[in-house]
């Protein structure tokens with residue numbers, strides 16, 4: 001039995017449209033499923049836990065939504081051990097990208113129904129679980145601004161979710177002020193003046209495919225950290241095109257770190273986000289939980305071939 005978890009308003013309504021497509025495909029494939037329409041991020045975890053508790057033969061919980069919807073059910077899936085599947089229907093869809101899940105609904109469904117899964121790490125920030133990245137500073141302010149904006153809805157309506165983030169970057173660049181930050185990675189503290197952002201990543205991209213930590217691997221038990229500091233507004237603007245291909249990491253004002261735990265303390269309150277959802281403005285302490293989540297991913301097939309195994313649930317990366 002598959003549980004489909006649907007956020008009808010993800011991707012500006014793409015969630016519901018995608019679900020209708022998937023429903024028709026499931027009937028054709030005669031797959032046994034239950035559908036759960038979740039109403040809010042706050043109630044999703046308990047809705048999912050209650051539904052999962054009703055039977056024991058769950059093969060996977062497949063989210064029809066974006067990164068925020070996936071974020072809302074991570075606690076329930078970690079507790080239950082039921083693998084996560086994804087039918088991308090958000091604006092950014094960076095979880096899908098990170099696990100090589102096709103963005104087209106039918107192809108994503110076909111992969112999910114193959115039931116090949118990998119073990120992925122989770123990020124734990126004061127008990128809040130995140131799968132893609134915990135970002136703080138400029139990027140988080142962009143997300144806060146984009147989520148509150150009208151242009152996000154307009155861009156989603158014309159199928160240009162990524163454009164909303166580009167507009168958000170330009171909009172935030174006008175007002176954001178960098179400040180000092182202290183970053184402690186596996187107990188080693190480093191301070192950076194004029195810091196714009198600190199991103200703690202489990203997957204390579206966020207913001208709709210921006211490769212902020214291109215080397216990040218979901219199953220390596222490590223957090224990848226990107227700190228951007230000591231740079232002017234003009235330089236920061238010129239940095240963005242390089243992030244699309246992940247070429248920023250060698251620039252002199254970009255520092256990349258890697259470790260099992262990371263604490264981030266800005267001198268002034270700065271927003272943080274996990275999977276694009278607001279985490280507040282308090283200093284961050286992020287720990288890696290190795291292999292805490294099973295994810296249905298085409299990467300499992302590649303890992304299985306490399307390992308010479310059948311690949312039911314492998315350690316990812």
Ligand SMILES: Nc1ncnc2c1ncn2[C@@H]1O[C@H](COP(=O)(O)OP(=O)(O)OP(=O)(O)O)[C@@H](O)[C@H]1O
Nearest residue numbers: 010011038039040044066067068069090091092093
């Ligand atoms: N399980 C849920 N059910 C209903 N609403 C949710 C749920 N989880 C999160 N939300 C709310 O719905 C909003 C949109 O969902 P989601 O983040 O999945 O889509 P998106 O923002 O369009 O895409 P992405 O996160 O991939 O950029 C979230 O920002 C959050 O406010």
